[in-house]
Amino acid sequence: MAETLTPDICIIGAGSAGLTAAAAAAAFGVEVVLVERGAMGGDCLNHGCVPSKALIAAAHHAHAIAEAGAFGIHAGVPQIDFAAVMAHVRSVIETIAPNDSVERFEGLGVRVLRESARFVDERTVQAGSYAIRARRFILASGSRPAMPPVPGLDQVPVLTNETLFEQTSRPGHLLVLGAGPIGLEMAQAHRRLGAEVTVLDAARALGRDDRELVAVVLARLRAEGVTVHEEIAVNRAERAGEGIRLTFTSDGQEMSVTGDRLLVAIGRRANIEDLGLDAAGIVRDEKGIVLEPGLRTSNRRVYAIGDVAGHQQFTHVAGYQAGLAIQQILFRLPAREKPDLVPRVTYTDPELAEVGLGEEAARERHGTVHILRSPFADNDRAQTERRTEGSIKLVTTKRGRLVGVGIVGAGAGEMINLYALALTKKLSVADLRGLIAAYPTRGEAGKRAALSYYDGMTRKPAVRALVRFLRGFG
Numbered sequence: 001m002a003e004t005l006t007p008d009i010c011i012i013g014a015g016s017a018g019l020t021a022a023a024a025a026a027a028f029g030v031e032v033v034l035v036e037r038g039a040m041g042g043d044c045l046n047h048g049c050v051p052s053k054a055l056i057a058a059a060h061h062a063h064a065i066a067e068a069g070a071f072g073i074h075a076g077v078p079q080i081d082f083a084a085v086m087a088h089v090r091s092v093i094e095t096i097a098p099n100d101s102v103e104r105f106e107g108l109g110v111r112v113l114r115e116s117a118r119f120v121d122e123r124t125v126q127a128g129s130y131a132i133r134a135r136r137f138i139l140a141s142g143s144r145p146a147m148p149p150v151p152g153l154d155q156v157p158v159l160t161n162e163t164l165f166e167q168t169s170r171p172g173h174l175l176v177l178g179a180g181p182i183g184l185e186m187a188q189a190h191r192r193l194g195a196e197v198t199v200l201d202a203a204r205a206l207g208r209d210d211r212e213l214v215a216v217v218l219a220r221l222r223a224e225g226v227t228v229h230e231e232i233a234v235n236r237a238e239r240a241g242e243g244i245r246l247t248f249t250s251d252g253q254e255m256s257v258t259g260d261r262l263l264v265a266i267g268r269r270a271n272i273e274d275l276g277l278d279a280a281g282i283v284r285d286e287k288g289i290v291l292e293p294g295l296r297t298s299n300r301r302v303y304a305i306g307d308v309a310g311h312q313q314f315t316h317v318a319g320y321q322a323g324l325a326i327q328q329i330l331f332r333l334p335a336r337e338k339p340d341l342v343p344r345v346t347y348t349d350p351e352l353a354e355v356g357l358g359e360e361a362a363r364e365r366h367g368t369v370h371i372l373r374s375p376f377a378d379n380d381r382a383q384t385e386r387r388t389e390g391s392i393k394l395v396t397t398k399r400g401r402l403v404g405v406g407i408v409g410a411g412a413g414e415m416i417n418l419y420a421l422a423l424t425k426k427l428s429v430a431d432l433r434g435l436i437a438a439y440p441t442r443g444e445a446g447k448r449a450a451l452s453y454y455d456g457m458t459r460k461p462a463v464r465a466l467v468r469f470l471r472g473f474g
């Protein structure tokens with residue numbers, strides 16, 4: 001016999017989006033049922049941000065040892081125990097997992113069902129033997145790796161983000177399909193851990209990011225020995241002895257590359273198939289669920305947040321959207337996403353971080369814009385660390401209001417948060433001019449870029465005449 005539950009909110013999916021929404025609603029004493037069919041924590045904890053950044057951290061240590069000679073420290077060739085590296089990755093996941101656990105959420109007052117959820121009508125979700133009739137529903141069912149229609153791909157072993165971190169031995173030669181954030185972050189990490197790596201992309205690497213900044217990342221990856229082929233077409237995949245061969249066309253020429261493992265990271269597909277969307281009257285098109293500005297679906301009781309919403313696919317966006325949905329459900333306050341305020345970071349080394357509008361988008365929206373740059377080669381802290389590649393680039397309106405910031409360099413991901421706040425608060429170069437930045441920090445580069453807005457002014461005859469005039473007063 002089906003048991004009927006009547007909570008205020010039913011959330012489908014306990015990844016970054018669903019967990020944030022559940023915790024926020026429960027904090028206000030609202031009755032919440034959270035349904036999860038797989039591992040608590042979703043992609044970010046189990047197959048995404050956490051394991052990838054833990055692997056990158058291990059790779060960073062290997063690289064630091066290899067580079068230590070420049071600092072007068074000779075540690076020899078790093079010995080990499082790949083199985084131990086992966087044990088480190090797993091132990092980081094295990095350390096963070098209690099934050100996302102059933103126990104923690106039940107302690108917060110959330111009822112957690114470990115079931116697969118599906119709408120059976122416009123107001124009822126079936127989850128195992130439970131029928132859930134909630135006042136509002138939040139779809140937070142996430143995404144999974146997309147697979148390209150490459151002939152033969154289904155005949156060769158393929159790794160995705162869901163299996164990559166289960167490896168126990170190091171690949172000899174890792175082939176990576178897709179030069180997005182996943183492809184490039186994992187390419188560099190594996191290279192630093194001693195694998196040969198070849199990356200293939202149908203378009204440009206990190207195609208959504210500023211070309212000028214991307215070039216710095218690619219130059220570094222190539223200098224470390226990662227082969228990156230852009231704007232190629234993969235024609236087929238096949239087994240070649242113990243390995244995998246990819247045949248592709250580049251500049252009209254057919255070429256091939258053979259490796260022993262293949263990672264596919266060509267983007268994501270929203271998890272919408274098993275949700276009974278038709279029964280719920282939720283409209284979708286070829287891109288996914290059709291959403292109104294407040295993340296509401298065509299069924300007024302149902303919101304969609306996180307990767308399944310198909311907007312920017314980041315954990316911090318999942319959390320942000322969860323807040324917007326809860327704000328509307330609990331307080332009936334209107335809410336609209338502000339994608340221009342979302343920072344985007346790719347954790348290669350150097351890191352690439354952006355917020356707001358790029359140069360071209362800013363010109364389209366604001367007409368005349370100023371581009372203010374400061375290279376890290378001019379920054380004392382970067383010099384002390386021998387990490388001088390990259391720069392900070394500020395995009396401002398004619399009157400100096402910040403509308404976009406791009407940073408490529410060591411620590412760019414930490415630096416971008418300041419500029420996310422600056423954009424949120426609509427700050428201008430005049431505000432940055434007043435900032436007292438600690439010396440020596442890489443953050444000084446931003447202030448230096450902002451000051452360059454006034455370069456012309458210091459040379460204006462009228463300004464110089466004023467300075468001379470004021471000197472006359474003693």
Ligand SMILES: Cc1cc2nc3c(=O)[nH]c(=O)nc-3n(C[C@H](O)[C@H](O)[C@H](O)COP(=O)(O)OP(=O)(O)OC[C@H]3O[C@@H](n4cnc5c(N)ncnc54)[C@H](O)[C@@H]3O)c2cc1C
Binds near residue numbers: 041048117141275315
């Ligand atoms: C390798 C990798 C690295 C990444 N690195 C970063 C990073 O550094 N920074 C960053 O911001 N983002 C990163 N991301 C993106 C980030 O992981 C996602 O944007 C985020 O996890 C999305 O969260 P979500 O809750 O929307 O979806 P998910 O985490 O996918 O959670 C959805 C949950 O819903 C469950 N579910 C699905 N259907 C049902 C159903 N019918 N019934 C019950 N449960 C269901 C699933 O089992 C899953 O647990 C990375 C992604 C990958 C793959």
Ligand SMILES: NC(=O)c1ccc[n+]([C@@H]2O[C@H](COP(=O)([O-])OP(=O)(O)OC[C@H]3O[C@@H](n4cnc5c(N)ncnc54)[C@H](O)[C@@H]3O)[C@@H](O)[C@H]2O)c1
Binds near residue numbers: 177313
């Ligand atoms: N640092 C981070 O915040 C971070 C890290 C990893 C992933 N993510 C998120 O996860 C999502 C997925 O990442 P991703 O790197 O898989 O996707 P992506 O969409 O960002 O990049 C995929 C790349 O694959 C290429 N591609 C597509 N089809 C191809 C084909 N048939 N052959 C060769 N190349 C092909 C595309 O041109 C693109 O460059 C991203 O949207 C990102 O937001 C974020």
